[in-house]
Amino acid sequence: MGDHDAIPELALDWHQSGKKAALATVVETWGSAPRPVGSQLAISGEAGMAGSVSGGCVEGAVIAEALEALEDGKPRLLEFGVSDEDAFAVGLACGGRIRVLVEPVGAALPVALLADLVAARAQRTAIAYVVDVVRWQRRLAGPDDPDLGAVIAERMRSDKSGFEGETFVGIHNPPLRMAIVGAVHIAQPLVQMARLAGFAPTLIDPRPAFGAAERFPGETILDDWPDAALAAHGLDARTAVVTLTHDPKLDDPAILAALDSDMFYLGCLGSTRTHAKRVARLESAGVPADRIARIHAPVGLNIGAKSPAEIAVSILAEVIQRLRQG
Structure with missing residues (x-):
């Protein structure tokens, strides 16, 4: 604050x-x-x-x-x-x-x-x-x-x-927050856009090469495993979670932690085929269908985005749509 x-x-x-x-x-x-x-x-x-x-x-x-x-x-x-x-x-x-x-x-x-x-x-x-x-x-x-x-x-x-x-x-209302799992190229414009829209962004990535301060100067970066980092960060009804790593070993723990919380938005990067595999893994882990349905995937509004910045725009637009329209 x-x-x-x-x-x-x-x-x-x-x-x-x-x-x-x-x-x-x-x-x-x-x-x-x-x-x-x-x-x-x-x-x-x-x-x-x-x-x-x-x-x-x-x-x-x-x-x-x-x-x-x-x-x-x-x-x-x-x-x-x-x-x-x-x-x-x-x-x-x-x-x-x-x-x-x-x-x-x-x-x-x-x-x-x-x-x-x-x-x-x-x-x-x-x-x-x-x-x-x-x-x-x-x-x-x-x-x-x-x-x-x-x-x-x-x-x-x-x-x-x-x-x-x-x-x-x-x-x-509590200040808005966005937890971004995966300090990848899309995250670079997304943290800036999120802040302009009133969100306090936090990057989560245990991989030193990705979560380097040089790539994200001045940003809050947590280098713990995603589920532990999200537990430390806190998840509530004023928090959005976006997973961008494309790696199930990193994305899935974050997804499970988010689905077990009151966060208002969870979006996951990946194609329709990638999401189908994600859903199968979650079902095998015993996650109920109504919880899985909370995931927005492929992440972002379908605006034909191509570049990292355009994808970041589509993600932020969908986050705001979910926040304001429910």
Whole structure:
């Protein structure tokens, strides 16, 4: 988690260190908006700030309101508009409006609730921060919530915070990750594309010649056997796994580990004939048919890709399709 994404964590740290803190959250947008719903800005009692709610065009006003909120202890729902004439100056094609919720930590946003949110994020647990902006009632909730469970589950799948009536549902999903087994030529463009799409990529390859740092400068590379590396890496509902080695001795342990997890995507390189042999091996190992059916193979959308970069595009497109469309 980068510093820009650790806004609740920073707000809690500021409050606990005696600096005071307020959290500002984009709760609604109309027209052209520089930051999506759910974006957050932390403001300290010393006027320090981290994060963003508008890319700079309304931060000054939000900070001023936040400092006042730290004095009177009351939350605020603010609305800002950017005219078409002023939009270009702040990087927008046209004007728009945003609503921003400002909550002083402790006085309005309970410290215990914020601490629980931070703990859930640290444990990579998807959670929703739910606040009724009329009654100012707050809670954390998940897909099993008796009132909003189905709505929260859908919002988590689509990574989309927003209003349900008078209640704002702020989605806090764990960061996306991609575990790539096989530091081959396709992996070189794939790690770059995955990062641009918001995934934290990790390469797994026990072969020193393939997983050399010189071939993947600056990348996280695990040189353990794939099943052990994936166990150390962790597999959950925000993790995609892609196997690229073409070697059953390396791919199969990774596939078995992935199929025994909650990962949302597993794609395996190889032709239709190669996959048929893979399926036969998995069936012989006792893997149920419904689990085998989770494998996307041949990996990637069928776009006629030829080069390593084109194949990487097809893989990433299929990963995103599975993430967003289920």
